[in-house]
Amino acid sequence: MIPEGRTLTVTTALNVQGNAELIVEGTLVVAPGGRINNQGGAGGTIRIAPGGTLINYGHIENVTNSTFANNGTVVNNARIEVRAGVTFYDRGIIMGPSLLNIHRNAFVVE
DSSP states (O other): OBOOOEEESSSSSSEETTTTTEEEESSEEOTOOOOOOOOOOTOOOEEEEETEEEEEESSEEEOTTEEEEEEEEEESSSEEETTTEEEEOOSSEEEEEEEEEOOOTOOEEE
């Protein structure tokens, strides 16, 4: 968990694996060259809470059986992949110059 008022910057790699859940109530920054792997299997989850912010300058990869839930703000300056078999909840704000790359057979819930 990244608590409100705190910031975590990923400069290399962060893996969310298995039944792990990363909750962002503060700010998560993926630096240029940084990467988050939200990996399936039992299903990893990245959850941006209301009031939380994800700022992406790197690469966020969400693969089969994982969940990406945005209830806050995502500023996408680089690459966010939502692959087939991923559940993507979009109940927040997504902005920035780069589009989300949502693959066919992803489960999008608004």
